[in-house]
Amino acid sequence: MAGLLRRLDRTFKGNRLAILGMVVTIVIVLLAVLAPAIVSFDDVTRPVVREKFQPPSTEHIFGTDNLGRDVFNQLLWGSRTSLMIGLAGSLFSAVFGTALGVIAGYGNRKLDLAVSYVIDLLMSFPLLLLALLIVAMIGPSNLNIVIAVGIAGLPRYARLMRALVMQLRSTEFVTAARSLGSGTLRVVLKHILPNAFAPILVLLTLGLASVIIVEASLSFLGLGPPPPSPTWGRLIAEGQPYLRNAWWISVFPGIAILTTVISLNLFGDGLRDILDPRTKNSISARKGE
Amino acid sequence: MLMIAALFGVAITIFLIMRLLPGDLAQLILGEFATPEALAQLRASLGLDQPLWRQFIDYLGNVATGDLGRSLMTRRPVIEDVAHAFPFTLQLAFGSLIVAILVGVPIGIISALKRNSLIDRGAMIFALLGVAGPDFWYGIIALLIFSVWLDWYPILGAGLVENSFEALKYLWLPASILGFSMAGLIARMTRSSLLEELEQDYTRTAKAKGLTYWTSTIKHALRNALIPLVTVIGGNAGRLLGGTIIIEVTFVRPGLGQLLMQSIMQRDYPVIQGLSLFFATMVILVNVIIDLSYQFLDPRIEY
Numbered sequence: 001m002a003g004l005l006r007r008l009d010r011t012f013k014g015n016r017l018a019i020l021g022m023v024v025t026i027v028i029v030l031l032a033v034l035a036p037a038i039v040s041f042d043d044v045t046r047p048v049v050r051e052k053f054q055p056p057s058t059e060h061i062f063g064t065d066n067l068g069r070d071v072f073n074q075l076l077w078g079s080r081t082s083l084m085i086g087l088a089g090s091l092f093s094a095v096f097g098t099a100l101g102v103i104a105g106y107g108n109r110k111l112d113l114a115v116s117y118v119i120d121l122l123m124s125f126p127l128l129l130l131a132l133l134i135v136a137m138i139g140p141s142n143l144n145i146v147i148a149v150g151i152a153g154l155p156r157y158a159r160l161m162r163a164l165v166m167q168l169r170s171t172e173f174v175t176a177a178r179s180l181g182s183g184t185l186r187v188v189l190k191h192i193l194p195n196a197f198a199p200i201l202v203l204l205t206l207g208l209a210s211v212i213i214v215e216a217s218l219s220f221l222g223l224g225p226p227p228p229s230p231t232w233g234r235l236i237a238e239g240q241p242y243l244r245n246a247w248w249i250s251v252f253p254g255i256a257i258l259t260t261v262i263s264l265n266l267f268g269d270g271l272r273d274i275l276d277p278r279t280k281n282s283i284s285a286r287k288g289e
Numbered sequence: 290m291l292m293i294a295a296l297f298g299v300a301i302t303i304f305l306i307m308r309l310l311p312g313d314l315a316q317l318i319l320g321e322f323a324t325p326e327a328l329a330q331l332r333a334s335l336g337l338d339q340p341l342w343r344q345f346i347d348y349l350g351n352v353a354t355g356d357l358g359r360s361l362m363t364r365r366p367v368i369e370d371v372a373h374a375f376p377f378t379l380q381l382a383f384g385s386l387i388v389a390i391l392v393g394v395p396i397g398i399i400s401a402l403k404r405n406s407l408i409d410r411g412a413m414i415f416a417l418l419g420v421a422g423p424d425f426w427y428g429i430i431a432l433l434i435f436s437v438w439l440d441w442y443p444i445l446g447a448g449l450v451e452n453s454f455e456a457l458k459y460l461w462l463p464a465s466i467l468g469f470s471m472a473g474l475i476a477r478m479t480r481s482s483l484l485e486e487l488e489q490d491y492t493r494t495a496k497a498k499g500l501t502y503w504t505s506t507i508k509h510a511l512r513n514a515l516i517p518l519v520t521v522i523g524g525n526a527g528r529l530l531g532g533t534i535i536i537e538v539t540f541v542r543p544g545l546g547q548l549l550m551q552s553i554m555q556r557d558y559p560v561i562q563g564l565s566l567f568f569a570t571m572v573i574l575v576n577v578i579i580d581l582s583y584q585f586l587d588p589r590i591e592y
Contacts, residue, residue, distance in 0.1 A: 121298040124572045125565075126531030129549075133306055133565055136553040213423055217535050220425050221550055236426055240539075243429065244437050251433070254426030261421045 011274065018270020024263035032079040044073040045228045053246045063248035065238060071249060074230040075256050081231045082260070085145055086212040090204055092150025093211075094157050098200060101161020102188055106169060116162070122155045131214050135223045142225050145218060149211050160203055164196045198275035205268035209261040216257050232257050292577050299569040300352055304345055307562050318361060318556055357563030362555055367563035370548060375567075377544035381467065381533050384460050386522065388468025389475050394518070396472070397479025398511065404484065412476060419473030424532050428466045428539035435462055463540045467532045471525060478521045479514065486510040516586050523579030527572045 005019075012018045031038075048068035056063045062071035104115035122130065134148035168174060169192070177191050218224040219233025227234070232253040239249025308314070315331045316323065332338045336347055351358065357367035396416070400409040435442040442462050486492060492510045534546030541547070545564060552560035 117294075117298065121295070121302055124295060124299060124527065124569050124576075125302075126527040126534075126568060126572065128531035128534060129527075129565065129568055132534070132549070132553070133303075133561070136561065137306055209421055213421075216423055217425060221535065221538060223553070233423075233425075236429060240429060243433055247433055247437070250426075250429050254423060254429065257423050257426060258418075261423075262417060265417060265421045 012270050013273065015270045015273060017266045018273070021263040021266030021268075021270065024259060025267050028079060028260055028263065029083065031076060032083050035076045035080055038076060039070075039073045041077065041229075044069065044077050044230060053242070055246075056248055062252040063246065065235070065249045066242055066246070071235070071252055074235055075232065075253055078230045078232045078235065078253065079256065079260075081142075081225050081229055082212050082215060082257075085142065085149065085215045085225065086208050088146040089149035089153060089211045089215070090208045092146060093153035093207060094200060094204055096150070097154040097157025098161045098193075098196075100154070100158040101163075102165055102192070104158065105162040105165025106184065106188060106192070112162075115158070119155045119158045119162075122151070125152075127152045127210075128214060128217055131218060132221070132223060135218060140218070140223045140226055145215060145225060148218075149214050152214065153207055153211055156207065157200065157203060160199060161196060164199060165192055168192050168195055199272075202268055202272040202275060205264055205271055209264040209268070212257065212261055212264075292573060295573050296570060299573065300349060300566065301345075303562055303565045303569070304348055306565075307558060308341065308344070314558060318558065352566065357566070358559035360552070360560050361557045362552075362560075367560050370560060371545065371563060371567055374543060374545045374548045377542050378530075378533050378537065378546065380456060380460055381463055381536065381542065381544060382529055384464030385467035385471060385529060385532070388465050389471035390518075392468065393472035393475025394479050394515070396476040398483060400476065400480040401483040401487070402506070409480075413480075416473035416476045419470045420477075421473075422470070424467060424470050425535045425539045427469065428463065428536055431462055431466050432540070459540075459542070463536050463542065467529070467536045470532065471529060474521055474525060475518065478517055482517045483510060483514040486514045489513075516583075519579055519582060519586060523576050526575035526579075530568055530571060 008019050008022075009016070046069070048064075051060075051064050051068035052066055054060050054064040054068070060070050060072065062075065064070055065074070100115055100119065104112045104119070107115070125133075130152040131145075131148040134151060135145060138144045138147070174187060174191050177187050182190070215224060216231070216233035216236075219231040220237045222234075222237065224231050224233055235253040236250045239246065239251075239253075242249055314335065315328045315337060319327060319331060329338075336344055339347070355368060357371070359366055360370060363370070393416075396412045400412045403409050432442070443459060487506065487510050489510070492506070495504070495509045533544060534549060536542075537544045537546035538550055545567070549561065549564045551557075552564070
């Protein structure tokens, strides 16, 4: 254990916060994966009216909500929703954003202008507004939310990828590959994408945090994944009317969100320092821009 | 010119989102038990029976003349509803911006001058909390502390716009919460940009020719370090507006965000469409103003 820590310390160049972020992220992922083994879905969602508004105690460490459901158990299951939508949405953004970025960066000038125009267009919508609009029109199901947050998050990947491709296409190894007769597809797949992998991975870590925030915001606004599956954002909204008597319903889900996004940010920043040493003084992921 | 292209694109995007997504708009509005006659009538009154290109031309024409249609619920022109709610959102956005600058810039300066000290670390954690955390939850915590426990804040609402003292009483808490999230960004930017300027030759020259620490650092370096501040503010105009939506809902302020959520819940499509257009136009407008302002801030930049 001590040896592992020392090795991690060396990998992250003494950035202890990044290690902490990584460890907490792993713990959260494990909890989400193991949730069904800890408590069954029925036990989480079944109302137990005589136990409503129980303050935190040894029996219910985070208390119970207005229907007597255990807040901790709901958070446990909520983490599955958050992480799943976060991952799926981020991957959606990453795949389509990267593809658009390659087209803009490697294509001819007209293609670049067209794609860049679309990207700029998407960027002129507040991220939350874009996701809200799409969900409002196609309805809040898990898949639709993934699509909405995926589209809303896509421009950032496209911009990054475009810049990377522009940089890489004029390098000597790409020129060499082309003069040896490699086609466009081969150059992109074999030479450009592998070199763009690290920055994209960093953005994915940081982007995951912002997608989780957007999903939580949608849930808070009543347009998140539909009940009965609990979500962190909805729990905060449900607790708001009872703030005066039962603060724990709204407070603990927020701590869960905060812990997750901060860990991801610390981990992502650390990852960037290792994988992408060109960009120092990192400014990490933002939600909603 | 660019701005017109951007506005045109935004109008198209919103039109497409509103019309091409699955489902019949008339059916969605009237529900599944509507009679065919009622559906046909509504389609005709919304112009949905026209071909798509025709609908788009009409829509563009209306938008260009400032006609955003009428609300399906209140039958009032959308533009009136927007005009009524906008002051509340504007107050919130400006208030947050002021808080963000007043908090963010000093923190950034201290961090840069005391680089890698405990203060610097603490400030950067503060910045991370602001940048990455959920605004609406900070809002709830603030309500819990200042309304429920301390009773310093009238729990919900916005007061009257006309009465500025009254408005301020309702504004300070939501503006501080939204400002806090942006202060983090501003603090980080101020820090890194001031650090960069401090290493520039002109700063060294200023020090070498015997100017005091205060003059060389604050007057020379800081002035240049703050130019990117404008970029950060412009680049985050969208984020700020997006933030007002959720903060308005948290604090029940009758602004644009509240109006948007209400019309989404009531499926009042003309209002949703008009509001989206308004939000996006604001973002574009702010960015144009920011672009133009560089010339005044940095005479080296020309257009």
